[in-house]
Amino acid sequence: xxxxxxxxxxxxxGVEKAVAKNEDQKLVAVFTRRDPSSVKIDTPEARVxxxxxxxxxxxxxxxxxxxxxxxxxxxxMTPKYAGMYNVxxxxxxxxxxxxxxxxxxxxxxxxxxxxxxxxxxxxGMFSINRLYxxxxxxxxxxxxxxxxxxxxxxxxxxxxxxxxxxxxxFTVPVPDAVERVRKGENPDLSTRDKHTRECxxxxxxxxxxxxxENEIKTMPNYFADYDTTVTFISQEELxxxxxxxxxGGSVIYxxxxxxxxxxxxYSLKLDSNPEFTGSVLAACARAAYRMNNEGMSGAKTMFxxxxxxxxxxxxxxxxxHML
Amino acid sequence: xxxxxxxxxxxxxGVEKAVAKNEDQKLVAVFTRRDPSSVKIDTPEARVxxxxxxxxxxxxxxxxxxxxxxxxxxxxMTPKYAGMYNVxxxxxxxxxxxxxxxxxxxxxxxxxxxxxxxxxxxxGMFSINRLYxxxxxxxxxxxxxxxxxxxxxxxxxxxxxxxxxxxxxFTVPVPDAVERVRKGENPDLSTRDKHTRECxxxxxxxxxxxxxENEIKTMPNYFADYDTTVTFISQEELxxxxxxxxxGGSVIYxxxxxxxxxxxxYSLKLDSNPEFTGSVLAACARAAYRMNNEGMSGAKTMFxxxxxxxxxxxxxxxxxHML
Numbered sequence: 001x002x003x004x005x006x007x008x009x010x011x012x013x014g015v016e017k018a019v020a021k022n023e024d025q026k027l028v029a030v031f032t033r034r035d036p037s038s039v040k041i042d043t044p045e046a047r048v049x050x051x052x053x054x055x056x057x058x059x060x061x062x063x064x065x066x067x068x069x070x071x072x073x074x075x076x077m078t079p080k081y082a083g084m085y086n087v088x089x090x091x092x093x094x095x096x097x098x099x100x101x102x103x104x105x106x107x108x109x110x111x112x113x114x115x116x117x118x119x120x121x122x123x124g125m126f127s128i129n130r131l132y133x134x135x136x137x138x139x140x141x142x143x144x145x146x147x148x149x150x151x152x153x154x155x156x157x158x159x160x161x162x163x164x165x166x167x168x169x170f171t172v173p174v175p176d177a178v179e180r181v182r183k184g185e186n187p188d189l190s191t192r193d194k195h196t197r198e199c200x201x202x203x204x205x206x207x208x209x210x211x212x213e214n215e216i217k218t219m220p221n222y223f224a225d226y227d228t229t230v231t232f233i234s235q236e237e238l239x240x241x242x243x244x245x246x247x248g249g250s251v252i253y254x255x256x257x258x259x260x261x262x263x264x265x266y267s268l269k270l271d272s273n274p275e276f277t278g279s280v281l282a283a284c285a286r287a288a289y290r291m292n293n294e295g296m297s298g299a300k301t302m303f304x305x306x307x308x309x310x311x312x313x314x315x316x317x318x319x320x321h322m323l
Numbered sequence: 324x325x326x327x328x329x330x331x332x333x334x335x336x337g338v339e340k341a342v343a344k345n346e347d348q349k350l351v352a353v354f355t356r357r358d359p360s361s362v363k364i365d366t367p368e369a370r371v372x373x374x375x376x377x378x379x380x381x382x383x384x385x386x387x388x389x390x391x392x393x394x395x396x397x398x399x400m401t402p403k404y405a406g407m408y409n410v411x412x413x414x415x416x417x418x419x420x421x422x423x424x425x426x427x428x429x430x431x432x433x434x435x436x437x438x439x440x441x442x443x444x445x446x447g448m449f450s451i452n453r454l455y456x457x458x459x460x461x462x463x464x465x466x467x468x469x470x471x472x473x474x475x476x477x478x479x480x481x482x483x484x485x486x487x488x489x490x491x492x493f494t495v496p497v498p499d500a501v502e503r504v505r506k507g508e509n510p511d512l513s514t515r516d517k518h519t520r521e522c523x524x525x526x527x528x529x530x531x532x533x534x535x536e537n538e539i540k541t542m543p544n545y546f547a548d549y550d551t552t553v554t555f556i557s558q559e560e561l562x563x564x565x566x567x568x569x570x571g572g573s574v575i576y577x578x579x580x581x582x583x584x585x586x587x588x589y590s591l592k593l594d595s596n597p598e599f600t601g602s603v604l605a606a607c608a609r610a611a612y613r614m615n616n617e618g619m620s621g622a623k624t625m626f627x628x629x630x631x632x633x634x635x636x637x638x639x640x641x642x643x644h645m646l
Contacts, residue, residue, distance in 0.1 A: 017580050021461055097642050123646045125455065128630055129589075130645045132448065135606045135633035136599075138344055184592075257340050257602060260594035266452075267590075269507075271583035276459075279580060283458045303631040303641050307451055310458035318626050319420050322453045323446045 001289045002060060003282070004085070006031045006051060006077070007067035008039055010245065011090065014278025015065050016042055022282055024312045028061055029053075058084055063285040065089075067278075075100060082108040082115035082299070086288045088281050090120040097123075105299035114292040116300045119284040120277040121268055122146070126251045128302055129266040133253035137262060140255025143181045145173035145194060149247025149273065157222045158199055161215050163207030166235060168242040170198040173249065184254045184261045197228040200242055202235045247273035283310045324612045325383060326605070329354045329374060329404070330390035331362055333568065334413065337601025338388050339365055345605055347635045351384055352376075381407055386608040388412075390601075398423060405431040405438035405622075409611045411604050413443040420446075428622035437611040439623045443600040444591055445469070449574045451625055452589040456576035460585060463578025466504045468496035468517060472570025472596065480545045481522055484538050486530030489558060491565040493521040496572065507577045507584045513548075520551040523565055525558045570596035606633045 003019050005012050008030050019025045020043060027046040032039050036048040049057075054064070064085040068074050070093045078089045082104050091100050101117060108115040118124065122144065130142045151171050158167035177194050180187045187193075199216055203209055213230040216223055250267035270276045284302065287309035291300070308318055326342050328335050331353050342350045343366060350369040355362050359371040372380075377387070387408040391397050393416045401412045405427050414423050423440060431438040441447065445467065453465045474494050481490035500517050503510045510516075522539055526532055536553040539546055556564075573590035593599045607625065610632035614623070631641055 014580070021580070023461075094646070097646060098639065101642060118646055125459075127646045128455075131630045131634055131641060132451075134645065135609075135630075135635075136448075136602045138346075138635075182592075257337070257344070257595060257598035260598050262594060262599050263592040265588070265590045265592075267588045269505075269586040269588075271585060272580060275580035275583050276585050279459045286458075301642060301646060303638070303646070304629050306627050306629045307454045307458075308626040311454055312458075312461075315626070316421065318454060319424060319624060322457065323417070323420055323441055323450045323624060323626070 001025055001062040001286065002028045003285060004029050004031060004054070004057065004061040004064040005067055006054070006064060006081070007073070008032055008041065008048075009067065010274035011278055011281075012067035013042070014272070014274040014276070015067060015281050016278070017275055018279040018282035019043075021279075022286070022312070024286065025282065029057070054081065054084065061085060062289050063088060065281050065285055067281075075103075078115060078117060079103040079107040082113055083111045084113070086113045086285075086292050087115045088119055088284045088288060089115075089117050090124075090277060090281060091117045092120070092123055094123075101299050101301070109298045112292075112297045114288040114296055114298065114300060116284045116288050116302070116305070118301050119281050121270075121280060122249070124277075124280050124302055125268070126249070126266070129251045129264075130253070131303060133251075133255065133264045137253070137255030137257070137264075140253055141186050142251060142253045143189070143194075144249065144251050145178055145181075146249040147171035147173050147195065147247065149249070149270070150242075150245050152245070154197065154199075154222055157219060158201060158216055161212055163204050163212055164201055165204055166202040166238055168200045168238060170200075172196045172198055178250065178252070181252045181254065182263060182265065184263045186254050191225045192227060195226060197223055197226045199223075199228060199230045200233050200238055201230055202238050203232055244271065245273045246271050286310060286312065324348055324385040324609065325351045326608060327352050327354060327377070327380065327384040327387040327408070328390055329377070329387060329400070330396070331355055331364065331371075332390065333597035334601055334604075335390035336365070337595070337597040337599070338390060338604050339601070340598055341602040341605035342366075344602075345609070345635070347609065348605065352380070377404065377407065384408060385612050386411060388604050388608055390604075398426075401438060401440060402426040402430040405436055406434045407436070409436045409608075409615050410438045411442055411607045411611060412438075412440050413447075413600060413604060414440045415443070415446055417446075424622050424624070432621045435615075435620045437615040437619055437621065437623060439607045439611050439625070439628070441624050442604050442607040444593075444603060445572070447600075447603050447625055448591070449572070449589070452574045452587075453576070454626055456574075456578065456587045460576070460578030460580070460587075463576055464509050465574060465576045466512070466517075467572065467574050468501055468504075469572040470494035470496050470518065470570065472572070472593070473565075473568050475568070477520065477522075477545055480542060481524060481539055484535055486527050486535050487524055488527055489525040489561055491523045491561060493523075495519045495521055501573065501575070504575045504577065505586060505588065507586045509577050515549055518549060520546055520549045522546075522551060522553045523556050523561055524553055525561055526555055567594065568596045569594050609633060609635065
């Protein structure tokens with residue numbers, strides 16, 4: 001199947017790597033809103049084109065993977081291109097998912113295409129695991145822990161503080177909380193009980209470090225509700241020790257069948273968050289293509305995708321090798 | 324939806340408990356090949372009927388959950404009843420799955436019913452996790468560890484030895500092997516490297532314990548390829564300490580996106596193997612009913628079931644609460 005990528009940041013590059021590994025997929029072009037000549041990609045046989053060219057590529061692309069941001073790009077982008085292509089996105093602004101789903105659904109149905117939204121690991125693989133667990137053991141409780149890993153949103157928030165040159169923020173689950181959940185204790189945990197936040201900050205020379213630390217720790221939504229540590233380091237140390245984008249976490253579900261308890265845990269340990277997320281998007285592209293070929297259309301999430309659609313193997317092969 | 328259960332052993336009782344917890348399901352009857360008056364069930368409003376009555380219950384049951392054994396019951400039972408009902412089974416004789424699937428598919432298609440085979444946790448939830456991981460990160464390696472938990476097949480094998488009154492066999496993953504896999508080392512592991520087997524045996528008075536221990540440890544297929552320990556205990560101690568049927572295990576997948584490694588782990592810690600398995604079967608019954616209502620028919624596995632079909636919640640509710 002012929003794949004297009006719109007947007008070539010960390011996620012777009014992650015999708016490109018994933019498509020290169022998938023023998024049944026071929027990257028046709030990367031589309032960008034920048035000057036295409038300024039964008040160098042890793043796939044020699046693919047082109048770099050301006051996003052405007054998408055108006056004319058309908059016969060050359062089976063699935064378009066949208067690698068824009070949830071805040072400003074995807075709300076307009078996904079419905080727009082679902083009117084022309086099978087599309088995949090990683091929309092993760094939770095409160096706006098119903099509206100986004102409705103908009104994509106309308107456009108995709110009109111065009112006879114499939115649009116899979118909110119793919120990745122959370123939303124995505126973690127969501128699926130919450131769903132399976134609740135369905136099998138109703139009445140239990142799910143806990144999601146994120147990290148240890150880099151939150152790009154929190155790192156950006158620190159960088160916007162005056163006197164900060166660079167920053168990297170790690171979200172870290174509280175080990176004791178994870179252990180209690182794993183034991184099936186079903187504890188009530190506040191935001192502060194579940195995660196701590198570690199900030200590594202490069203400050204301008206002569207900056208007021210006490211003020212910066214205070215601004216971080218009291219920042220509403222981002223840090224105020226957490227136990228936060230701030231460590232000032234040099235740019236060199238930040239580049240050397242914290243240049244990657246590792247992430248991961250666990251969904252732990254604790255339920256029962258009367259007297260007997262059961263604990264289900266799904267966990268990810270990812271060296272690269274955008275490359276893993278890109279890999280999920282590429283698998284969802286396969287599913288979208290096949291579901292559309294079977295006549296389906298409209299907006300979908302990973303909840304609506306039978307697992308077999310994600311695999312390049314046939315039903316016979318899957319039953320023989322993975323069941 | 325109206326549920327029937329055929330077979331009332333440990334698994335049948337597990338399904339009964341699960342159906343009682345599912346507000347959208349109602350147990351109509353338990354069917355047995357024994358004398359129905361000898362079977363006491365826990366659901367006051369359900370009946371106990373002879374299996375022969377299934378010929379006359381088509382209008383009263385939406386999904387029939389088959390709780391027979393894979394060796395001799397299900398190969399005939401599932402195709403037979405797929406010709407009359409939507410059916411669910413937990414068929415786990417791996418080598419015979421292709422034949423079983425084909426037989427159920429033919430019968431179910433002819434009758435316009437859905438037959439979901441090989442539901443449970445392995446095959447079942449573990450299989451799904453192998454499939455998701457391979458689809459997202461192609462070229463990686465999956466490892467399945469079972470336990471710590473009771474293997475009923477291995478316990479039965481010990482009980483058949485002369486001089487043995489009772490036995491309970493625990494399958495135990497080798498901690499070092501699990502740790503190496505978790506670290507993403509992708510080790511080559513033999514059968515012996517992955518699991519040990521602990522046997523708790525009650526012997527007849529005066530029995531030759533050395534011979535019994537030797538017969539266990541050298542038993543082909545069951546124990547010869549494992550490091551096995553045999554501990555002789557009294558019937559009282561066995562009843563007191565080892566009467567439950569706990570089980571569980573992990574599917575660990577290790578893959579990469581070029582230089583970056585990723586480890587995915589799905590693990591279960593189950594106080595009761597048959598009650599958890601029964602809970603999966605009940606969720607699959609919900610899916611079969613809904614898929615059949617949408618016009619689908621034929622044999623399915625959990626690979627073919629979009630996760631949303633397993634949940635009693637609507638698409639809107641799922642997107643709002645679990646995505």
